[in-house]
Amino acid sequence: MPTATQITMVPVVVDNEKCIADKGCRTCIDVCPLDVLWIDEKTGKAHMRYDECWYCMPCEADCPTDAVTVNIPYLLR
Amino acid sequence: MTQLHDITIKDIDVLVIGGGTAGPMAAITAKEKDPKATVMLLEKANVKRSGAISMGMDGLNNAVIPGHATPEQYTKEITIANDGIVLQKGVLEYAERSFDMIQKLDKWGVYFQKDETGEYDVKKVHHLGTYVLPMPEGHNIKKILYRRLRRNRVEVENRYQAVRLLKDSEGIVSGCIAVGTRDAEVIVIRAKAVVLCTGAAGRIGLPASGYLYGTYENPTNCGDGHSMAYHVGAELSGLECYQINPLLKDYNGPACAYVTGPLGGYTANANGDRFIECDYWSGQMMMEFYNELQSGNGPVFLKLDHLAEETIQEIEQVLHTNERPSRGRFHDGRGNDYRTKMVEMHISEIGFCAGHSASGVWVNEKGETTVPGLYGAGDMASIPHSYMLGAFVYGEICGENAVTFASDRTVPQLDEEFILQERDRILAPLRRDDGIPPNQFEYKIRRLVNDYLQPPKITRKMDIGLQRLKDMQQDIPYLYARDPHELLRANEAQHVLDCALMAAQASMYRQESRWGLYHHYVDHPETNNEDWFCHVQLYKDEQEQMACKKRPVDPYVIELDEEEKTAYQRMRIQKVS
Missing domain, CATH: 3.50.50.60 (FAD/NAD(P)-binding domain)
Structure with missing residues (x-):
């Protein structure tokens, strides 16, 4: 059964200018209950890798540099 | 170690x-x-x-x-x-x-x-x-x-x-x-x-x-x-x-009548009228909610637009900083303001x-x-x-x-x-090169649940739903995960399937209606205390099959008054004659 990949608009947006994941910060990644935030290998910054969001907001609330914004997923908006 | x-x-x-x-x-x-x-x-x-x-x-x-x-x-x-x-x-x-x-x-x-x-x-x-x-x-x-x-x-x-x-x-x-x-x-x-x-x-x-x-x-x-x-x-x-919960439609989080109720907010129909006596959740309350949604008086709304500015600010302060704080963001996105509009509500998935x-x-x-x-x-x-x-x-x-x-x-x-056999079972989706992605597998289970298992419950529908879900058990060996995260979802999806099967089996076993909407069984519309005043226990039997049995309700330690017994049956606002 062959598989395909599809694009999806993800709810959590990280401002790379403000994100300090490349300096070792893992706060948003640690607190996400769904474990959908990971390090982007290319930039060293946090990003949303899986579109499985409960728009619950610990990532945004706990970010030390206000780099994270949680949007309501498009399907619900 | x-x-x-x-x-x-x-x-x-x-x-x-x-x-x-x-x-x-x-x-x-x-x-x-x-x-x-x-x-x-x-x-x-x-x-x-x-x-x-x-x-x-x-x-x-x-x-x-x-x-x-x-x-x-x-x-x-x-x-x-x-x-x-x-x-x-x-x-x-x-x-x-x-x-x-x-x-x-x-x-x-x-x-x-x-x-x-x-x-x-x-x-x-x-x-x-x-x-x-x-x-x-x-x-x-x-x-x-x-x-x-x-x-x-x-x-x-x-x-x-x-x-x-x-x-x-x-x-x-x-x-x-x-x-x-x-x-x-x-x-x-x-x-x-x-x-x-x-x-x-x-x-x-x-x-x-x-x-x-x-x-x-x-x-x-x-x-x-x-x-x-x-x-x-x-x-x-x-x-x-x-x-089944009342909720803010689409946002799918609590509308929080428990927070707004004591401050004067309430659940209203499209005319802005109250239709339930009490916002505390029970099956009967949910039944009235469901009936209102299905009637010409739907949809149902959370009504706060009659409240004073400071009361609304107090409500916003609690609702938009606690439990589900993205509520405020959801309302902003749609231009919903508690001050000027009622907010549309709905009932949740099961x-x-x-x-x-x-x-x-x-x-x-x-x-x-x-x-x-x-x-x-x-x-x-x-x-x-x-x-x-x-x-x-x-x-x-x-x-x-x-x-x-x-x-x-x-x-x-x-x-x-047992441990070695379980290890192989758990890791199997990672060892394949292609197959069924966990999200599609899960979507299908949950779509079947909505189509066949959610109330009103009907035997013929639940029969079909149960069979389709059992067929999906045959798909488990084809689950495919590309990384540990997808493996987590594959394992979760199997638990979701177990739960869906349990919902079907237990619902079909109790051949009466009880708890308002929660077990509204169209084929058996009456509550039957003679045969069904009992718990229904679900378990794995000796043949490893899902089975149900009755468990008597233990004698009460606190007796009820006759008047109290039916209090929760009287949910709907009575019309003034």
């Missing part, structure tokens, strides 16, 4: 699975009772922000506070709200310990609203009694729990998903097999007692938005514990008494959640399941309408009893053959 082939085996006295609400309390209590015991809290996410209260909670929905309510009164109210099918001893045990728990949390730094005289500011939301205590600073509750976990030196293991429970040759639970959510490492935690606190099964039905994670419950709570308990041989109870309804892994007043060595607390366990405070109280009860059970037990023997 010992090894079984390539599997690490970790030994512990008490294992608590699930670090949300009940779990931390169970672990802290076990450690407080016996500081020498080793206690591990295993969590699929991170205990700092896991479970139903990851962003806090806006209030206690069931506080039994002297001067406002008595344990006897509360036990009566919950008995009536559940059409009589309750283990009263279990409810009473909660109620008697409720106030002590509030005081304990207060001492730990949880702030409860007090009036000008310094007394707890309790509000009336229920049909009969007064039990709602606001927590305007409730957003910090997880931080307070975390501090206590560290102080008591509970061993915390984050990002491991427990997948199956283990038992010894005598049938006593002896730990679990778990898998790392980021590295797919399979480990065994051998324990002398296990407390399951895995929350609701909130991913059985599909939200109306179609977004798999836009669930009412925190979607991490997908029925891991329900499935594990079932497979280890424990009984589950009341699964036909679904959880789930199992004892926190709001009555379904879950059967436990008695000691938190014991039907399998020795296994305890259960919180939204997953069968004590009805327990909410957050009930999770704390039963977490405490389970912590005490589990550590006592563990102290009398030697290190249990492990079933090596």
Whole structure:
């Protein structure tokens, strides 16, 4: 059964200018209950890798540099 | 640390699975009772922000506070709200310990609203009694729990998903097999007692938005514990008494009538009129809600636009900083302002959640399941309408009893053959090159649940649904995961499938209607107390098949008055003649 990949608009947006994941910060990644935030290998910054969001907001609330914004997923908006 | 082939085996006295609400309390209590015991809290996410209260909670929905309510009164109210099918001893045990728990949390730094005289500011939301205590600073509750976990030196293991429970040759639970959510490492935690606190099964039905994670419950709570308990041989109870919640349409989070009600807000129909007497959730209340949605008076709305500016600000302050703080953002996106417009409401997809309804892994007043060595607390366990405070109280009860059970037990023997077979089963999706992605597998289960299992329940439909779900069991060997995260979802999806099968089986077994919308069975529209005044227990039989049986309701410890018995049947506003 062959598989395909599809694009999806993800709810959590990280401002790379403000994100300090490349300096070792893992706060948003640690607190996400769904474990959908990971390090982007290319930039060293946090990003949303899986579109499985409960728009619950610990990532945004706990970010030390206000780099994270949680949007309501498009399907619900 | 010992090894079984390539599997690490970790030994512990008490294992608590699930670090949300009940779990931390169970672990802290076990450690407080016996500081020498080793206690591990295993969590699929991170205990700092896991479970139903990851962003806090806006209030206690069931506080039994002297001067406002008595344990006897509360036990009566919950008995009536559940059409009589309750283990009263279990409810009473909660109620008697409720106030002590509030005081304990207060001492730990949880702030409860007090009036000008310094007394707890309790509000009336229920049909009969007064039990709602606001927590305007409730957003910090997880931080307070975390501090206590560290102080008591509970061993915390984050990002491991427990997948199956283990038992010894005598049938006593002896730990679990778990898998790392980021590295797919399979480990065994051998324990002398296990407390399951895995929350609701909130991913059985599909939200109306179609977004798999836009669930009412925190979607991490997908029925891991329900499935594990079932497979280890424990009984589950009341699964036909679904959880269905009123909610903000599409956002799918609580509209919070418990918060807005005491401040003058209410649930209204399209004409802006009240149609229910009481916003406290019960099956009958949900039935009236459903009827209004289906009638010409729908949709249903949360009405606040008649309130004063300062009242609305107070409501916004609580609702937009607590529990589900993205509510405000959702309203902004649509240009919804409580001041000018009513907000559209709806009812949720189905789930199992004892926190709001009555379904879950059967436990008695000691938190014991039907399998020795296994305890259960919180939204997953069968004590009805327990909410957050009930999770704390039963977490405490389970912590005490589990550590006592563990102290009398030697290190249990492990079933090596079972462990190796489970390891291969768990990891199978990673070892394929293509196949069925977990998200499609799960979407299909949940779409079938909506099509065939949600009320109104109809035998012919449930027959088809059950058959389609059973057919999907044949798809399990074809599940495909590209990485450890997708493997986590593949394991969760199998637990979701178990829960969907349980919902169908239990619903078809109880051949009557009860609990309003929760078990509205069109083929058997009447409540039949003669044959069905009993619990329905679901379990795995000797042929490894899902089976149901009746369990009589234990004699009441608190008798009901005739007048009270039907209070929850009288939900609809009576027209003035």
